[in-house]
Amino acid sequence: MRASASQAQDLGLPAIYLHLLAELLHNLNVDEHALLLRVGLDPARLKSTELRVSQSQASEFVTRAIIESGEPGLGIMLAREMKLPLHGALGIAVMSSETLGEALELVTRYLTLRAPHIRVHQQREGDRAVFRLVCDIDLGPLQSFILDAMLFGCVTMGYQLLGTPIKGAEIRRMGPEPGYFQRFRQQILVPVTYGSREDAFVLPTSVLDLPIQFSDEELAASSRAQCEESLRQLTEDAGFGCRVRRVIETSHPFPPKLAQVANTLFVSERTLKRRLQEEERSFQHLVDDVRLERAGELLENTTMNLSQIADSLGYADAANFTRAFKRWTGVSPSQFRNEYREAAEKARQDAESMVPATA
Missing domain, CATH: 1.10.10.60 (Homeodomain-like)
Structure with missing residues (x-):
């Protein structure tokens, strides 16, 4: 049985993600500034890629954002706005990797920096690589939002890294297809299957060797070292x-x-x-x-x-x-x-x- 969010370590969520979500709300004619203040968050402080927001405040803000916007698909919308540099050192490390496979290995190792309590388990199914996302704890209303943002964000990330959609990729989602998904289906560049036994990003193993268009060996090494140090600090200073x-x-x-x-x-x-x-x-x-x-x-x-x-x-x-x-x-x-x-x-x-x- 998974622990609840209130029982687990709160490593926080990157503030920049809530800033992006606030910008989306503004475009949906929601007073994002007032909403942030009601949750007790300072809008000016959320633009940092270094600061983190407590999980309880992040969950409250996301829940209120969905209610006030009337848009349960905010996680998918956020995924489209996720430019790699906004992911901090991890985003830079991913961008400067040599191959797509190396980039995904970095995401797997350092995901805690960006989405605590989410783990990636890699496995092979014949000629396909499966990156399965698992929640260590019950994140409540935040869970569906985060999984939407992460899985559909993988599609956005792949396009940014390669300059083209990943051929043969697909997304698997547990549970029935939500009613809001039909409004987004045509905008997503890969097939999406609901009713699956797992939440996963799947792609042919042959694409793992594709070169990244921003590859930079020196930058990759320095940003990986920064990720390692940030992960140490985050887990030790908990x-x-x-x-x-x-x-x-x-x-x-x-x-x-x-x-x-x-x-x-x-x-x-x-x-x-x-x-x-x-x-x-x-x-x-x-x-x-x-x-x-x-x-x-x-x-x-x-x-x-x-x-x-x-x-x-x-x-x-x-x-x-x-x-x-x-x-x-x-x-x-x-x-x-x-x-x-x-x-x-x-x-x-x-x-x-x-x-x-x-x-």
């Missing part, structure tokens, strides 16, 4: 404190109250405090860690003044923010910004000096 931090990182309003985070994680405030204490952490320290990180990003990458930054970080005024930032870093926000800009300008000048002059 404690309760990491779950709390994920909620803090993407919360609206910021900073979130302890009660808001506890409610998102389905625990009492007392339990949240106790479990953080067991890991020698505190809620306020996690909030401050995220504040410092966000402050650095805003100082480096925006022209916001100190009052605007202070307000976005939940401080009463610029003076309170300045005191806190100096306590964390030893320098004032203005000094931090100036030093960053000076270093960036020097790096730009050094780069220009290395470019040979044209005749």
Whole structure:
């Protein structure tokens, strides 16, 4: 018997996928901004390929998105929007692979980075390769959505990698064909069979040796190493404190109250405090860690003044923010910004000096 989502480790889902889904909702005339805020998510934070959203918030957002849009086929629609670079290091590693088979091997090994609790089992059926998707836990309303996005996303991925549809490929889905599928059947480039004993992407073994049009050996090696390190961090840093931090990182309003985070994680405030204490952490320290990180990003990458930054970080005024930032870093926000800009300008000048002059 599979565990429920509430009983399993919550490794989160990449925030960028919810950002793409929000864009789809906008095209369907749904107020995606208001919907994200109701779920407690900050729309501006979802554009990152690095941040992750708690599974409970992702599930709530997907469920509400389907209800408010009246479109149960959102997973298929999302699959069409999945450009490979949006999958982070894994997407880059896949794009720079030498062959289609190598690309699929990477997806199999590192899928946890993009879809935790989904596993790929490879098997052969004569001259066909079967990539079967299995859920470790019951994901509830999120499960059908994710499987739609992943399986139909394989078709999109194959087209991007080869520049042409994969000949002889097919998709197998468990359960009866849903009523909404007929509206999408003509848009999908491969046959789809419902009522199967498995959820799988199937293709001839002969196509596994087809070359990838973006193949880059050096980039492939570096991005694979990044995937390996990211997987290590994700699986090792799976404690309760990491779950709390994920909620803090993407919360609206910021900073979130302890009660808001506890409610998102389905625990009492007392339990949240106790479990953080067991890991020698505190809620306020996690909030401050995220504040410092966000402050650095805003100082480096925006022209916001100190009052605007202070307000976005939940401080009463610029003076309170300045005191806190100096306590964390030893320098004032203005000094931090100036030093960053000076270093960036020097790096730009050094780069220009290395470019040979044209005749």
